[in-house]
Amino acid sequence: MGFFQSRFFEPTWKNKVLILQVAFTLLIFILGIAKIATKPSQIPFNRMDIVAISMSAKSGAFLTYEIVTMKVDKFKRFGSLKAYAVLNTLDVVFWAAVMGFSFKSVAAICSGANCGIGVVIGLMAIVNSVIHFWAAVIAWMNHKHFKTYGVSRGDDENLDSGFPPQYHELEGSIPQTVAPPQNQVVAELEATTAGRDDGRIDIDLSSRLVRRLSRLAPIEKPKVSLEKPSDLPPPPEYSETGQSSICLNIVIQVVGSRGDVQPFVALGTELQRHGHRVRLATHGQFDKFVRDAGLEFYSIGGDPAELMAYMVKNPGLLPSMKTLRGGEIQKKRKMVNEMLHKCWDSCIRPDELTGQPFVADAIIANPPSFAHIHCAQALSIPVHLMFTMPWTSTREFCHPLANLKANGSEMSASAANYVSYSLVEWMTWQGLGDVINAWRHTLDLETIPFSEGPCLAETLGVPVTYCWSPALVPKPTDWADNIDVCGFFFRDMPSYEPDADLKKFLSSGTTPVYIGFGSIVIDNPEELTATIREAVRATGTRAIVSRGWSKLGGGSPSDDSIFFLGDCPHEWLFQQVRAVVHHGGAGTTACGLLNAKPTAIVPFFGDQPFWGHMVNAGGAGPAPIPFKSLNKDNLADAIRFCLTPEASDSARKIAQKMSREAGVRRAVASFHANLPLNKMRHQSHPIHIENRRWDPLTATLASLTTTTVGMMTSASDIVVKPIQAFRPVGSEESRRASSSRDVSGGDPNNHNPRTPTSMNDDDVFGRPAGLTVPHQLNKSRSTSDLHRQHGTAAALKGSASGVGGFLKHYYKGMLLDLPYAVSEGMRNAPKLYGGQVYDPGAVTDWKSGSIAAGKNFTHGIVEGIGGIVMEPIRGGKKNGAAGAAKGVGIGLLNMTTKVTSGAVGLVTMPGQGIYQSARALVKTDTGKAIAEARKTEGVGIVQRADKNKRKWYQETVTEAYEDAQYR
Numbered sequence: 001m002g003f004f005q006s007r008f009f010e011p012t013w014k015n016k017v018l019i020l021q022v023a024f025t026l027l028i029f030i031l032g033i034a035k036i037a038t039k040p041s042q043i044p045f046n047r048m049d050i051v052a053i054s055m056s057a058k059s060g061a062f063l064t065y066e067i068v069t070m071k072v073d074k075f076k077r078f079g080s081l082k083a084y085a086v087l088n089t090l091d092v093v094f095w096a097a098v099m100g101f102s103f104k105s106v107a108a109i110c111s112g113a114n115c116g117i118g119v120v121i122g123l124m125a126i127v128n129s130v131i132h133f134w135a136a137v138i139a140w141m142n143h144k145h146f147k148t149y150g151v152s153r154g155d156d157e158n159l160d161s162g163f164p165p166q167y168h169e170l171e172g173s174i175p176q177t178v179a180p181p182q183n184q185v186v187a188e189l190e191a192t193t194a195g196r197d198d199g200r201i202d203i204d205l206s207s208r209l210v211r212r213l214s215r216l217a218p219i220e221k222p223k224v225s226l227e228k229p230s231d232l233p234p235p236p237e238y239s240e241t242g243q244s245s246i247c248l249n250i251v252i253q254v255v256g257s258r259g260d261v262q263p264f265v266a267l268g269t270e271l272q273r274h275g276h277r278v279r280l281a282t283h284g285q286f287d288k289f290v291r292d293a294g295l296e297f298y299s300i301g302g303d304p305a306e307l308m309a310y311m312v313k314n315p316g317l318l319p320s321m322k323t324l325r326g327g328e329i330q331k332k333r334k335m336v337n338e339m340l341h342k343c344w345d346s347c348i349r350p351d352e353l354t355g356q357p358f359v360a361d362a363i364i365a366n367p368p369s370f371a372h373i374h375c376a377q378a379l380s381i382p383v384h385l386m387f388t389m390p391w392t393s394t395r396e397f398c399h400p401l402a403n404l405k406a407n408g409s410e411m412s413a414s415a416a417n418y419v420s421y422s423l424v425e426w427m428t429w430q431g432l433g434d435v436i437n438a439w440r441h442t443l444d445l446e447t448i449p450f451s452e453g454p455c456l457a458e459t460l461g462v463p464v465t466y467c468w469s470p471a472l473v474p475k476p477t478d479w480a481d482n483i484d485v486c487g488f489f490f491r492d493m494p495s496y497e498p499d500a501d502l503k504k505f506l507s508s509g510t511t512p513v514y515i516g517f518g519s520i521v522i523d524n525p526e527e528l529t530a531t532i533r534e535a536v537r538a539t540g541t542r543a544i545v546s547r548g549w550s551k552l553g554g555g556s557p558s559d560d561s562i563f564f565l566g567d568c569p570h571e572w573l574f575q576q577v578r579a580v581v582h583h584g585g586a587g588t589t590a591c592g593l594l595n596a597k598p599t600a601i602v603p604f605f606g607d608q609p610f611w612g613h614m615v616n617a618g619g620a621g622p623a624p625i626p627f628k629s630l631n632k633d634n635l636a637d638a639i640r641f642c643l644t645p646e647a648s649d650s651a652r653k654i655a656q657k658m659s660r661e662a663g664v665r666r667a668v669a670s671f672h673a674n675l676p677l678n679k680m681r682h683q684s685h686p687i688h689i690e691n692r693r694w695d696p697l698t699a700t701l702a703s704l705t706t707t708t709v710g711m712m713t714s715a716s717d718i719v720v721k722p723i724q725a726f727r728p729v730g731s732e733e734s735r736r737a738s739s740s741r742d743v744s745g746g747d748p749n750n751h752n753p754r755t756p757t758s759m760n761d762d763d764v765f766g767r768p769a770g771l772t773v774p775h776q777l778n779k780s781r782s783t784s785d786l787h788r789q790h791g792t793a794a795a796l797k798g799s800a801s802g803v804g805g806f807l808k809h810y811y812k813g814m815l816l817d818l819p820y821a822v823s824e825g826m827r828n829a830p831k832l833y834g835g836q837v838y839d840p841g842a843v844t845d846w847k848s849g850s851i852a853a854g855k856n857f858t859h860g861i862v863e864g865i866g867g868i869v870m871e872p873i874r875g876g877k878k879n880g881a882a883g884a885a886k887g888v889g890i891g892l893l894n895m896t897t898k899v900t901s902g903a904v905g906l907v908t909m910p911g912q913g914i915y916q917s918a919r920a921l922v923k924t925d926t927g928k929a930i931a932e933a934r935k936t937e938g939v940g941i942v943q944r945a946d947k948n949k950r951k952w953y954q955e956t957v958t959e960a961y962e963d964a965q966y967r
Contacts, residue, residue, distance in 0.1 A: 014142075017135045022063055024128040028098075029056035031121050038114040051101045052121050055094050059132075062087045085139035088132050089716040095129035098122075136719055246677060247275045248361040249937075253343050253369040254282040257304050257519035259585040260366065260388075261286050263467055263489035267364070267386070268295045270664045271671075279358060281346035293491070296351055296358070300342035300369075302335050304519065333435055336370065340439040343371035347379060348933040357937035359930070364671065367391050370436060373456055378443040378926055384671050385457060385464045388586030389607030392464055392483055393421040393455075394476040400610035425454035444923035449706065463674035465667050468586065469593075471657035472614045484670040487663030488590035496572045505563040506576055509542055512563070513639060514577040514597075516546025518585060520604055525550040528630075535635035536562060541643070544577060579642035581635070584608030584624065593620060596655035598642035602627050602635075619650030703821035707813025714805030721798025816915060820908035826901035827856065830894060838863070838898075840909075845920070849913020853906050860902025867894040 032052030066087070069079030102122035106115055250271055254264050261282050268278040272294065280290045284299035291297050347360040363383040365372035376383035385391075389400055395414035402420035429450070437447045452459060463482045466475075467489045475485040498506075506512070515532055522528055529545075529552050536543045544563045545552055553564035565573075570591045574580060580592040584601035589611045592599045599621040601612035612624025622641040625634050641647055831837050840855040841848060868891040875887025942950055 010138075014135070014138055017131060017138065018063070018067070020131050021059070021128070021135060022067075024124060024131060025056050025059045025063065028052050028121055028124050028128065029060070031117055031124070032056060035114060035117045035121065038112070038117060040111050040114065051098055052125075055098045058094065059091055059128075062091060081139065081143040085136060085143050085720075086712050086716045088136035088139050089719045090712060091132040092129050092136055092719065093715060095125045095132060099125035099129065133719070140720060246675075247277070249277045249279070249358055250362050250364060251279045251281055251298070251346050251358075251360040253300065253346065253363065253365040253372055253375075254280065255300070255302065255339060255366065255369045256282075257585070258286065258289065259518055259587040261289070262491060262587050263388070264364075264366075264386070265290060265293045265295065266489045266491035266664050267667055269293060269491065270668050274668060274672075277358075279346065279351075279360075281343060291353075298342075298346040298349070298352060300346060301338045306335075333432070336432060337435050337439065339369070340371045340374075340436065341442075343369060344375055344378070344439075344443065347375050348930060350936075357933065357940045359933045359937050362671075362675070367457070370432065371439075373460065373462065374436070374440055374443065374445060378445060379930060382675055383462055384674060385462055386467055386667065387464070388467055389610060390466065390473075391421070391457075392479060393418050393458060395478050396476040399424045400607055422455060429454040444926040446919075449702070451702065463670070465670045467663060467667060469590070469654075469658050469661060469663075471654055471661075472593075472618060482674060484666070486666035486670055487661030488586070488594070488658065489664045489667065490571075490590070490594065493571050494569045496569050498568075498572075501558070502563065502565065502568075505542075505544070505558065509560065511576070511578045512542040512544050513642070514544050514546070514573065514580040514582070516544075516565075516581075517548050517550065517552075517583045517602070517604075518546065518588060519549050520583050522550040525552050526554065529553050529556070531630065531632050531635060533562065534632040535639060538632065538636040539639045539643075541578075541639060544573070579639065579647075581638065581642070583627075584611045586611060589615065590658075593651060593654050594658050596648070596652045598644075598647035598651045600625070600635075600638035600642050602630055618654055620647055620654055621651075697825070700818065700821055700825065703813065703818045707809055707817060710809030710813065711806050714802050714809055717802030717805060718799050721802060722795035812915075816908070816911050819904060820912050823856075823901050823904040823908045826897045826904070827860075829897040833890060833893065835890065835894065840905075843909055843912045843916065845917040846910065846913040849910045849916070852913075853909035856905045856909065857902035860898040860900075860905075864895040864898035864902070867891040867898070 029052070032050070035052065036050070066079075066084050068075050070076070099122050102118050102125060106118040106122065109115075110118075250268075252264050252268055254261050261280075264280060264282075268280050271278050277296070279296040279298055281298040281300050282290070283302050283304045285304055287297050287299065347363070348358070350357050360375075360379060360381060362381055363372050363376050365383065365385060366387050367385055372383050372385065390397070395418050398417040398420040401424050433448070433450065433453050436453070440447065448456065456462075457464070461480070461482055463484075465484045465486055467486060469487050470485050473485070475483070513536075515536075528550070532543070532545060532552070542561050542563075544565050546565050546568070547553055553562075556564065558564050570588060574592055574595040574597055577597065579598045579600070580588075581600040581602065582588045582592070584603045584607075586607060589599060589601070593615070599615050601608065601615060601621060601624045603609040603612050603624050604627045609624055609626070612621075615621040616623045622638045625638060828837050838856070838859045840852040840859070843849040843852050868888075871891035871894065872884045872887035875883030875885070875890070877883070879886070942954075
């Protein structure tokens with residue numbers, strides 16, 4: 001590996017090597033023409049005669065892309081360091097093939113000048129292959145350096161540009177020129193959206209991408225008018241301890257601050273009252289908080305304080321340049337990777353404290369936990385999302401993180417609102433999609449394509465419950481029945497006894513206001529403390545200031561006008577104050593309004609601006625003040641607004657409406673209503689994620705893209721994995737050890753064979769080499785010797801896996817995926833002209849594939865041929881002669897698309913089914929782990945049962961087994 005660290009692979013050599021590549025490629029192209037011109041007429045023409053020309057043309061195209069995107073400012077945004085590395089790696093293989101073909105041609109027939117030219121081409125192909133290998137190593141090292149540090153080796157131009165590198169460049173996703181359909185969207189997405197300092201993104205409604213997406217929005221339905229909020233259906237009646245008809249193991253996965261976790265503690269407590277066993281999986285810092293509420297706890301890792309600090313510095317979806325230079329993106333991606341693995345563990349691993357077995361029967365999660373749908377798919381169990389911020393597409397308001405810009409667009413406001421959700425989701429998926437897909441592979445799940453990942457929850461119809469008050473934001477009329485708005489989640493009032501100093505402050509003067517920012521971590525708490533002091537002094541009020549995670553006030557003592565407070569339940573504290581000023585977290589906002597307190601919100605990121613605007617719209621507070629705009633004057637004005645009679649009256653009206661809501665109980669009822677109970681009592685609840693096809697063209701292009709990307713990635717592995725295997729020992733070992741400590745949380749006993757406890761950059765960002773170099777080295781042998789031996793094995797295995805992956809992607813793509821994509825594209829084509837699309841059912845195994853093929857073929861023949869007659873008749877009845885003419889065209893289109901889909905599907909659908917069945921037979925690790933966990937849980941249940949119950953279990957299981965044998 002020391003050779004690759006030499007000065008010959010410095011980035012300064014890149015331009016010189018590029019000149020050599022162009023020169024040799026051009027010379028070989030000319031010699032290829034000369035070889036054809038000098039070929040004797042009696043020798044038959046064959047493909048070996050044109051291999052030099054064709055490969056030169058192909059390399060010329062690659063080099064043109066590289067030069068243009070590196071040197072021409074207009075096209076630099078289409079460049080990618082990983083693209084350069086992949087393309088040069090492919091050329092290494094291609095020029096080796098040219099060498100082989102040339103010498104084979106010479107060995108077969110050698111005559112005169114033609115023979116000599118063939119030999120020269122072969123020799124030059126060897127040199128060109130070496131030159132491209134040189135360029136590939138430089139490119140891969142540049143890509144690796146950029147991925148780690150955020151800047152190219154030896155090039156600091158990006159540091160002064162003011163703009164962060166694009167995600168496809170920073171994280172190594174496939175470049176636009178390699179994968180047109182997916183990355184055309186990525187390029188347009190980057191041109192359509194722009195990050196802002198206030199945590200929102202600007203969306204250009206006049207862009208081509210937005211216009212195309214608007215066509216996919218469902219037809220707008222007439223709105224149902226509601227005279228007043230009381231017209232909303234009231235929450236159902238509940239008993240305090242209503243037992244559910246089925247008792248489940250429920251894991252609740254939550255990522256966020258304490259304010260995000262607290263509502264789910266209330267939810268878990270209510271679920272327990274209904275007989276469920278509840279485990280709350282969240283950050284380790286909340287262990288005591290969760291267990292004190294009587295719930296089981298499982299740590300998913302991650303540091304909420306670090307997350308909050310990151311979000312304050314980078315409130316939007318795009319990080320700042322300072323953050324990139326500091327390596328924060330890589331740290332957060334590692335943190336997400338760790339949390340994904342731990343979220344899976346929370347579904348099947350025993351309790352970390354008691355060792356009691358646990359296997360989840362259902363998952364409840366907030367969307368930022370990311371693992372929910374994938375864990376549910378692996379376990380074949382239902383999943384239910386709950387959140388405090390709108391995350392489902394609607395025409396009534398735009399995504400809370402989106403800022404729409406018309407720019408002359410004629411798009412309706414409702415369509416723009418609807419599209420904003422997809423764009424924000426795509427921005428998020430672009431940054432984390434590769435991490436999620438890499439983790440899915442460890443669960444034996446297939447890769448989710450770019451077209452499906454961002455809006456997976458909506459595509460699958462996952463139930464969503466939003467925990468805000470309908471009095472503030474009623475449920476949009478275009479949300480389906482599986483989406484509910486139930487009210488805020490409030491926990492039971494905790495017991496709290498204030499200390500003597502707080503009692504004295506409350507009783508010694510006028511009622512104070514509350515000012516606090518909870519779990520927000522601020523860079524300069526001293527400056528914010530001074531701003532608060534001056535604003536309080538200007539308004540002549542008294543204030544209770546919560547120190548929070550930022551430690552406001554530092555070591556300053558309290559005085560007669562300001563009392564600095566540590567941890568205190570908001571439920572009690574907000575009853576003691578006149579008004580509240582805070583960051584706008586959903587839980588804090590809800591608590592303040594429930595206690596009829598006027599509320600001023602200083603938002604930092606996320607849903608906080610949304611709640612600020614909602615409170616302001618309800619008249620219970622001023623317009624939100626973004627934290628970066630906060631000063632003593634606007635803070636004083638906000639406090640004065642909250643002390644007005646009008647604000648108090650509005651807050652009191654909202655509180656009256658909220659007091660009639662049973663948010664937590666209604667959420668539990670929503671969860672129960674969406675459970676597929678009939679299936680859960682007798683079988684699993686499988687989640688099937690498929691690649692939707694919109695039309696034949698995009699279906700074909702998307703399939704070709706996926707196949708090409710897979711082939712190129714595997715081809716690059718032939719070179720990349722050996723390089724990874726021979727990296728230096730010393731620095732790498734120490735870095736891995738440090739990474740291991742960070743990820744595992746310092747617990748050496750908490751080891752899961754399915755979850756890596758040591759992760760390096762390649763585990764998160766790239767494709768690791770075939771074997772992992774061991775961390776504990778044999779004392780009887782030197783470190784370098786053992787590393788070299790294992791490195792050689794890893795290199796060989798890595799290269800072999802690259803060859804195998806290349807062949808797999810080629811044959812699967814060309815023989816299976818591409819024909820299936822054409823069939824599905826034809827089946828979905830009628831949707832483009834307003835027709836109905838028949839669904840033959842999901843293809844999950846050979847049986848379902850055969851059934852779907854039969855249904856699709858029958859429907860295609862009947863509807864396709866019958867439509868030639870029926871469509872003109874239907875059109876004539878509606879619009880006369882013009883409608884009949886249109887019906888003729890639709891009938892012909894239907895015959896083409898539906899009959900073709902049915903005929904092709906007879907082969908492709910069973911083929912897909914056979915592939916899925918074969919894959920299920922091979923990918924068995926996750927299934928075995930789940931079965932073993934369920935077996936352990938069952939044994940534990942029987943062992944803990946009393947004698948009568950144990951006998952009943954034995955009789956029931958025996959009877960069920962005999963019934964199964966009989967069937």
